[in-house]
Amino acid sequence: MGANLKEVRDRIQSVISTQQITKAMKMVSAAKLRRAQENIQRIRPYASKLQEILSNILSSMEGEANLAFGKERELKKAAIVLVTSNRGLCGGFNANIIKATQQLLDTKYANYPAGTVELYYIGKKGHDILKKRDNVIHNRTFVNLGEDLGHENVSRVSKELMARFENEELDHIDVIYGKFKNAAVQETTTEQFLPVLKMEQSDKDSNADYLFEPDKDTLLSSLVPSILQMQFLKCVLDTNASEHGARMTAMDAATENANELLKDLKISYNKARQEAITNELSEIVGGAAALEG
Amino acid sequence: MQISILSPDKIIFTGDINSVKVPGVNGSFEVLSNHAPIVSSLVTGVVKITKSDGEVFQFAIEKGFIEVLKNNVSLLVEGYKEQVSA
Numbered sequence: 001m002g003a004n005l006k007e008v009r010d011r012i013q014s015v016i017s018t019q020q021i022t023k024a025m026k027m028v029s030a031a032k033l034r035r036a037q038e039n040i041q042r043i044r045p046y047a048s049k050l051q052e053i054l055s056n057i058l059s060s061m062e063g064e065a066n067l068a069f070g071k072e073r074e075l076k077k078a079a080i081v082l083v084t085s086n087r088g089l090c091g092g093f094n095a096n097i098i099k100a101t102q103q104l105l106d107t108k109y110a111n112y113p114a115g116t117v118e119l120y121y122i123g124k125k126g127h128d129i130l131k132k133r134d135n136v137i138h139n140r141t142f143v144n145l146g147e148d149l150g151h152e153n154v155s156r157v158s159k160e161l162m163a164r165f166e167n168e169e170l171d172h173i174d175v176i177y178g179k180f181k182n183a184a185v186q187e188t189t190t191e192q193f194l195p196v197l198k199m200e201q202s203d204k205d206s207n208a209d210y211l212f213e214p215d216k217d218t219l220l221s222s223l224v225p226s227i228l229q230m231q232f233l234k235c236v237l238d239t240n241a242s243e244h245g246a247r248m249t250a251m252d253a254a255t256e257n258a259n260e261l262l263k264d265l266k267i268s269y270n271k272a273r274q275e276a277i278t279n280e281l282s283e284i285v286g287g288a289a290a291l292e293g
Numbered sequence: 294m295q296i297s298i299l300s301p302d303k304i305i306f307t308g309d310i311n312s313v314k315v316p317g318v319n320g321s322f323e324v325l326s327n328h329a330p331i332v333s334s335l336v337t338g339v340v341k342i343t344k345s346d347g348e349v350f351q352f353a354i355e356k357g358f359i360e361v362l363k364n365n366v367s368l369l370v371e372g373y374k375e376q377v378s379a
Contacts, residue, residue: 151301
C-alpha cells in the first residue's frame, strides 16, 4: 500500500507542475494575442483608405477596369500559400490549415499532373507535415518569415508572388490562413490571391469629380499592387492573432483538465491513505489481542 | 486644411496644415487650401508640410498616394523615412 501512496503523490506533483506551465503559457498567449490584435488594428486606417481611393477610381470609370493582375489564364502552374505558425501546442489550429490544403490539392488540383502546384510555406508547422508529399513542389524561401510581421518584411512575399504571376510563372495563387474572428474562434479560410477577383464597385456615386494624375489606368496599376500587399499582410497578421487565440484556448482547456485530474487524484490519494491507516490499526489491534492471549 | 498621413504600419501625423508639397508622378506639386479634388500617385521623393502654426517639417517616401477632397488631404505613404535636413 505504501508504494501506491507514493505513486499517487508523485502523480499529483507532476500534474501540478504541468498545470503551472499551461497556466503560464495561457497568460503569455493572452499578452501576445493583444499585441497581434493591435497590429491588425494598426493597418486598418491605411487599408480602408486605399480601398476608398480604389472605389473612387472605379466608380468614375466607364466599363470594366482592365487589370494586368485580373487576367484569367489557362492553369498550368499554381501556387498555394499556406500560412501556419512556427510553434505547436495551439490545438487544431495548424492541423485545420494543413487539412484544408490537402483537401484543395485532392479536389481542385487532383486532375493536374504532378508538379503543377507549388506550396509556399510560411511558418514551420505546415512544412513539417507536408514536406513528405511528392506530387508538389515545395518552396521554402519564406518558411522563416519569422517574428517580424512588419509591412516591409511581409511584402517581400507578396511582391515575389505578383512578379511571378506577371511573368506567367504562376497562373493561379491561393492563400490558406486562419481568419481571426475572436480569441476562441478561428476560421480556416481559402482566399484567391491572384488573379484578382472582380473589384467591388461601390454603389454610391463618388461625391466629387476627381482629377486623376497621371491617369486612371496608370493609377490603378500602381494602386492594385499596394492593395494586394495589404491583403496579404492582413492574412499573415490574422493568422498570427489566430495562432495566439487558439493557443490561449487550448491552454485554458489544458489547465481545466489538470484541475479535473487533480480532483480525482486527490480522492484516490486519500483513499489509499485511509486504507493504509486502517491496515496499520488492525495490525496493532491484532498484535495486542495476540499478546493478551 | 486637415491632413492625415498614413503608412501601413502606423498613423504618422494628423492635424491642421497650411500646405503640403508632394512628389507627384508628373513632377512635384503643392496643395493649398481649397484645392480641387485630386487623386495622384507619388514617386520617391520628399514631402514637405507647413503646419498651420507655420512650422515646417519634411520626410522622404518611396511611393504613395494622395487624395484631396474638400480640404481633407489623405496621404498614404510607403517607405517612410524621417528626414531633418533640407
